[in-house]
Amino acid sequence: MLLAQLTDTHIVDPVADSELVVDNNQRLAMAVARLNRETVQPEVILATGDLTDNGTPAEMDLLAELLAPLQAPILALPGNHDRRETFRTAFDMPWATDDSHLSWVVDVGDLHIIGLDTLRPGSHGGLFDEERQRWLTEALDASGDRPTVIAMHHPPFLSGIHWMDTMRLHGLEVFGDIVGRRANVIRILCGHLHRPLTATVGGVTTTVGPSTIHHVELNLAPDAPIEVIQDPAGYQLHNIDEAAWVTHIRYIDTGHEPISPRWSR
Numbered sequence: 001m002l003l004a005q006l007t008d009t010h011i012v013d014p015v016a017d018s019e020l021v022v023d024n025n026q027r028l029a030m031a032v033a034r035l036n037r038e039t040v041q042p043e044v045i046l047a048t049g050d051l052t053d054n055g056t057p058a059e060m061d062l063l064a065e066l067l068a069p070l071q072a073p074i075l076a077l078p079g080n081h082d083r084r085e086t087f088r089t090a091f092d093m094p095w096a097t098d099d100s101h102l103s104w105v106v107d108v109g110d111l112h113i114i115g116l117d118t119l120r121p122g123s124h125g126g127l128f129d130e131e132r133q134r135w136l137t138e139a140l141d142a143s144g145d146r147p148t149v150i151a152m153h154h155p156p157f158l159s160g161i162h163w164m165d166t167m168r169l170h171g172l173e174v175f176g177d178i179v180g181r182r183a184n185v186i187r188i189l190c191g192h193l194h195r196p197l198t199a200t201v202g203g204v205t206t207t208v209g210p211s212t213i214h215h216v217e218l219n220l221a222p223d224a225p226i227e228v229i230q231d232p233a234g235y236q237l238h239n240i241d242e243a244a245w246v247t248h249i250r251y252i253d254t255g256h257e258p259i260s261p262r263w264s265r
C-alpha cells in the first residue's frame with residue numbers, strides 16, 4: 001500500500017501580509033499537481049500539521065481549495081500554526097472524544113493509523129500531557145497486534161538543531177517508553193522540523209517529512225542562529241508491504257524533468 005505524507009504547507013491568506021521565503025500557496029498547488037501525476041496513486045494522504053500559517057477561517061478555506069484536486073482521501077492532524085476550532089470543522093475525521101485534542105484512529109487496509117494531536121494552544125512547542133499519554137496508551141491497547149503507525153506533528157525526540165528543539169514536544173521523555181513496549185508499532189511519522197530526517201524512538205523508526213516550503217538550516221552548533229534555507233522541498237511516499245516499509249521523497253519545484261540517459265537505450 002502507498003501512503004503519501006504532506007507536511008508543513010503553511011497556507012497563508014492574505015499572502016501580502018506574510019513574510020514568505022517562498023510562495024507557500026503556490027508550493028502546495030505544485031505538490032498537489034505532482035501527487036496527482038504519480039504513476040501509482042496513494043491510497044491515502046496523511047497531512048501532519050502546520051497546514052496553515054495562522055489557522056484563520058480564510059486560510060482554512062484556501063487550504064481546502066488547494067487540497068480539493070487530490071484524488072485520495074486526506075487524514076489531517078493540526079500543528080502549532082493551526083487552530084483546533086477551525087481545523088475541526090475543516091476536516092471530516094473521527095476526532096477523539098472532545099475538544100482537548102484532535103486525535104483520531106483510522107484503519108487503511110491492514111494498516112492501523114493513530115493520529116496524535118500534539119498542539120498546545122499559544123505555544124510553538126508541542127504537548128504530550130497525561131490526557132494524551134492515557135489516550136495513546138488506550139489506543140495502543142486497542143490496536144492489538146495490527147501493524148500500527150503513529151502520526152503526530154511534533155517529533156518525540158530532540159533534533160540537535162537547538163532553536164527548533166526549544167519548540168520541542170513537552171513530555172517526549174515518556175513517549176519512547178509507551179511506544180517501545182509495543183511490538184506492533186512499526187513507524188512514527190512527524191512534521192514540524194522543516195527538514196527530512198530519521199530517528200529511532202523506543203526502538204521504532206521515526207521519520208520527519210520535508211516541508212513543501214522553506215527548510216530549517218542544518219546547523220548543529222549549540223548557539224546556531226535561526227536560519228532557514230531553500231533546500232529541495234516536497235512530500236514523502238511511504239511504500240508499505242509485509243517485507244519492508246520504504247520511504248521515498250518526491251522533490252517538487254526543482255526545475256528538472258527526468259531524462260533517459262544514453263546508456264539506458
Ligand SMILES: [Fe+2]
Pocket residue numbers: 008010049050079081192193194
Ligand atoms: Fe511548520
Ligand SMILES: [Fe+2]
Pocket residue numbers: 050079080081153191192193
Ligand atoms: Fe510546527
